[in-house]
Amino acid sequence: MELGLAARRAHPAAPPPGAWLPRPLPTSLKIQNHIYSMPALSYKVPSMTRCQASLATNYTETSEVVDLDWENLGFGLVQTDFMYVAKCGPDGNFSKGEVIPFGPIALSPSAGVLNYGQGLFEGLKAYRKTDGSILLFRPEENAVRMRAGADRMCMPAPTVEQFVDAVKQTVLANKRWVPPTGKGSLYIRPLLMGSGAVLGLAPAPEYTFIIFVSPVGNYFKEGLSPINLIVEENFHRASPGGTGGVKTIGNYASVLKAQKIAKEKGYSDVLYLDAVHNKYLEEVSSCNIFVVKGNVISTPAIKGTILPGITRKSIIEVAQSKGFKVEERQVSVNDLLDADEVFCTGTAVVLSPVGSITYMGKRPGRIRQPRSWRGISAAIQVTYRPPDG
Secondary structure, three states, X not given: OEEOOOEEEOOOOOOOOOOEOOOOOOXXXXXXXXXXXXXXXXXXXXXXOEOEOOOXXXXXXXXXXXXXXXXXXXXXXXXXXXXXXXXXXXXXXXXXXXXXXXXOOOOOOOEHHHHHOOEEEOOEEEEEOOOOOEEEXXXXXXXXXXXXXXXXXXXXXXXXXXXXXXXXXXXXXXXXXXXXXXXXXXXXXXXXXXXXXXXXXXXXXXXXXXEEEEEEOOOOOOOOOOEEEEEOOOOOOXXXXXXXXXXXXXXXXXXXXXXXXXXXXXXXXXXXXXXXXXXXXXXXXXXXXXXXXXXXEEEEOOOOXXXXXXXHHHHHHHHHHOOOEEEXXXXXXXXXXXXXXXXXXXXXXXXXXXXEEEEXXXXXXXXXXXXXXXXXXXXXXXXHOOOOO
């Protein structure tokens, strides 16, 4: 699906010891939704407060070319020009959102997000094509997922239309920060939070919806080389009945300690197990996990403790279209250690091969990890590959 927008001018790492090795810009900009022909994400969202908002009829874009070292772009915050802000009061209606200069926001010390963690975020990307147009990867799916998460966190949420409209406004206002083709992407961070003041435990009386962006390169320092994971035995990311299945901010703060310990030991990230049996795979700190055995690709089923990744869903659809059998089920550590290939998926990591797994400090076996993306993940990547290559 292609959306034409009227625009106007405006001002390889080595595995750690003991690991198992297994052009000029056009004067007008066109944003397209880069969407595969797939069914929408299946979310059953109960009725909730609907926040009304006016949609923009004009989109403002910048035209200068930013002077940045695109060849060495990592995954870190680069301050851009503008951000989007909209408010939602007790009446459940969002004010008309606006694009304003990027900068600090005023927030009460008793804001719901600061005291009780009432907040959600999303992550998606924009890519530049060789003709200068910009692609958004399935923004409607992020909007649907935010609405599902907002219901779980007792928050009103933007409509799908407002969410997508706000993303477009923000990207156009910051289009000079979209990396050239093949040099990275523009990471888009929508944030919904309880900004109203509360003291007793209760939903906030006011909510703020913000979108900011940053140009990014590869998420892992290994780039496209295989990453090294360690299976976490003591800490858990989520538990049944909790909020592991939504993108609430607290889910990510809780993984920082285990991730810090792992990185100090030389690992790329942590793979978490379930909190009940401590033997079934859940997900990595910020991405989903897949294991391959023969022609079968398996990934942990979505049962409330695992985030329903949009890249995950896309990879499943692409794999099935290429003739692979995909199973969403309980995947045990033994399945992992017996796999022919392992890879991770996510908005930030895209599709990253796993080169080593460490479990209980041992090297339990050797994986037939293909070199230079010659395995199943490579075959899928050829079809899935985003415009930045």
